[in-house]
Amino acid sequence: MEISPQLNSWLVDFIHHIRVERQLSEHTCKNYQRQIISASKDLNINSWSDLTAGHIKMMLMHCSKAKLSTRTINLRLTVLRNFCEFMVSKEYLSNNPVAAIQSLKQSKPLPKQLNVDEMNSLLNFDTTEFLGVRDKAMFELLYGCGMRLSELTGLKLSDILASDEIRVIGKGNKERRLPIGRQAKAAINLWLIERDKLVPADDEEALFLSKRKTRISNRQVQNRLDHWAKQQTLYQQISPHTLRHSFATHVLESSNDLRGVQELLGHANLSTTQVYTHLNFQHLSQIYDQAHPRAKKK
Numbered sequence: 001m002e003i004s005p006q007l008n009s010w011l012v013d014f015i016h017h018i019r020v021e022r023q024l025s026e027h028t029c030k031n032y033q034r035q036i037i038s039a040s041k042d043l044n045i046n047s048w049s050d051l052t053a054g055h056i057k058m059m060l061m062h063c064s065k066a067k068l069s070t071r072t073i074n075l076r077l078t079v080l081r082n083f084c085e086f087m088v089s090k091e092y093l094s095n096n097p098v099a100a101i102q103s104l105k106q107s108k109p110l111p112k113q114l115n116v117d118e119m120n121s122l123l124n125f126d127t128t129e130f131l132g133v134r135d136k137a138m139f140e141l142l143y144g145c146g147m148r149l150s151e152l153t154g155l156k157l158s159d160i161l162a163s164d165e166i167r168v169i170g171k172g173n174k175e176r177r178l179p180i181g182r183q184a185k186a187a188i189n190l191w192l193i194e195r196d197k198l199v200p201a202d203d204e205e206a207l208f209l210s211k212r213k214t215r216i217s218n219r220q221v222q223n224r225l226d227h228w229a230k231q232q233t234l235y236q237q238i239s240p241h242t243l244r245h246s247f248a249t250h251v252l253e254s255s256n257d258l259r260g261v262q263e264l265l266g267h268a269n270l271s272t273t274q275v276y277t278h279l280n281f282q283h284l285s286q287i288y289d290q291a292h293p294r295a296k297k298k
Contacts, residue, residue: 007040007048014086023173025150035079048087053097056080060101074103113246114238119143122232123183130194130211135224137184137191138208138216141166142240144184146247146264149218149240155207160188170266178264248273 003011015033018024024032042059045051056077063073081098088096114122123139125132142152151168159167164185165177180188191208199213206215221240229238244265252261262273 003037003040010048010083010087010090010092011036013090014083017086018082025171031075032079032083035076036083039076039080049093051084051093051097053100056098056101060104070104077101077103112242113249114234114242115246116250118234119243119246119250122228122234122238125228125232130198131224133187133191133194134208134216135228137187138221139225139228139243140184140187141180142243143247144181145178146244146251147178148244148266149221151266152240153208153216153218153221156205157207158205159207168266172268174266176263176266 011033014036015029018032019026019029039059042062043051043055044058045055060073060077063076068076077098081096081101084093084096084098087093123136123143125136127133127136138152141147141155142149145166145168147168148170151170154169155166160180161167161177164180166180167175167177169175195207195209198209198211204213204215208216210216210220218240225238225240229236248261248265251264252258255261258270258273262270265273267273
């Protein structure tokens with residue numbers, strides 16, 4: 001879709017702002033750009049200076065008729081709200097009409113996680129083969145540290161610290177340090193031996209490599225996780241985020257320390273972490289149903 005030269009100029013400025021000043025990822029920047037272009041088509045205005053709350057409401061009706069999900073509609077609203085706020089700050093617009101529009105209510109699906117036995121089953125494989133040693137180290141880190149997939153694939157050799165900690169760069173280029181557990185440490189040490197056989201440390205800084213001696217990609221990690229889920233007879237869809245959710249759930253069940261889990265996960269807001277309290281309650285409800293004489297038996 002073609003956009004006006006005026007919108008294109010503003011959009012270039014906005015994308016530069018969120019990429020440089022807010023340090024959003026390239027993927028997020030491209031998504032924001034797509035949302036703004038799509039919104040400009042639905043708004044049907046001659047000039048952005050004419051934009052009103054009424055135009056926004058008409059856009060929402062169009063999105064609903066197009067059967068876009070609540071999540072997608074709210075994303076578009078958020079992006080448009082941020083874009084207009086930026087234009088107000090640059091005095092391109094006199095006010096932000098999106099500020100008066102509330103996001104749609106949506107139910108938050110609980111993240112999927114594996115129980116402790118299922119996690120042990122997934123990770124309980126011993127191999128001396130290159131890919132297997134590497135995979136075990138990656139999975140132990142994902143589950144043992146609760147890191148995001150992008151944080152795992154972005155790791156460098158220098159991120160492994162002498163104090164049994166690992167340095168990760170999370171969203172917004174924020175750095176945090178995570179403790180490395182006994183199992184993860186042992187798996188990493190075995191991987192480093194295999195890694196040294198493949199490529200000298202001075203030649204490549206990435207911690208996890210493919211057989212082509214290049215940094216492993218997110219897609220490759222997912223493919224290897226699919227492989228081992230089938231190999232370990234776990235007949236369910238498992239993603240790297242499943243391991244992160246399992247980490248959060250198991251730590252919260254054992255500690256009841258929501259703030260601590262927030263820090264370990266690298267969540268900016270506690271509300272993001274609070275979803276795991278629902279998972280924890282489900283776990284407690286199951287225990288109650290099984291143990292209490294007055295509970296509802298299945």
